[in-house]
């Protein structure tokens with residue numbers, strides 16, 4: 001009998017998971033799987049469970065938010081596990097799932113996982129840690145990891161907006177040097193991100209034409225520090241309108257080296273990453289088998 005490892009973060013998102021878990025179990029069993037269920041109890045459990053039990057399964061499915069997905073992928077790469085992975089989004093924003101066009105209803109998504117072949121997916125490598133869709137620093141980055149879980153569970157995406165507003169009043173200049181394969185950027189920035197997503201922060205949408213999930217490239221986005229409040233407002237407007245020109249740089253990259261960043265905190269898939277003196281980024285092409 002085929003084995004399915006089902007990893008669930010019971011604390012993720014606004015929806016209460018319980019009856020979705022039963023629905024998903026029924027769908028998996030009907031499709032002929034013997035299902036082993038593991039609940040995460042604390043941070044990093046997703047990584048440990050995927051790394052320790054993933055190789056024995058024919059399919060891994062995780063249910064939770066972007067943070068849970070990040071942890072599970074981390075564990076699969078650490079354990080060199082090539083088992084296909086399915087994902088049932090149950091977080092507060094589910095940016096990555098929206099980007100990939102996954103089903104928002106957990107029952108539909110469980111059925112989709114049973115019917116769909118896994119495809120390769122690129123991941124990002126950031127000083128030894130893997131990320132699924134975004135590494136960012138600067139404005140709104142703190143919001144992605146400091147918004148309290150209870151607020152996210154109650155308000156969902158709106159919790160991020162409430163917390164994000166507070167950050168506008170404590171904007172910092174990031175003085176960085178970024179070296180890609182063929183360009184060097186050195187300036188003061190308000191926001192820096194390396195993405196493999198069409199939607200980031202539930203707000204910013206990137207043009208579909210720019211983003212492929214297994215093309216060996218991620219998208220570097222640099223937003224220069226605005227001269228004044230009016231330019232700041234114009235910049236925000238340009239981001240909404242996907243006008244990546246002037247003080248916004250948008251470029252496909254395979255790798256990057258970032259220096260001058262010892263006091264810059266990062267967010268990897270919405271989880272806090274400590275500051276590093278030096279950041280090395282590269283795309284891990286075809287890193288895992290993912291159902292999307």
Ligand SMILES: Nc1ncnc2c1ncn2[C@@H]1O[C@H](COP(=O)(O)OP(=O)(O)OP(=O)(O)O)[C@@H](O)[C@H]1O
Pocket residue numbers: 009010011012013014040041042043044045064065066067068069071090091092093094095152270271
């Ligand atoms: N049982 C648990 N209790 C508390 N925290 C947990 C538990 N299991 C996992 N975690 C941690 O919860 C954090 C948030 O999880 P996740 O990102 O999946 O949900 P979310 O924050 O609601 O969703 P999103 O990131 O899409 O907004 C992760 O860092 C994860 O390690």
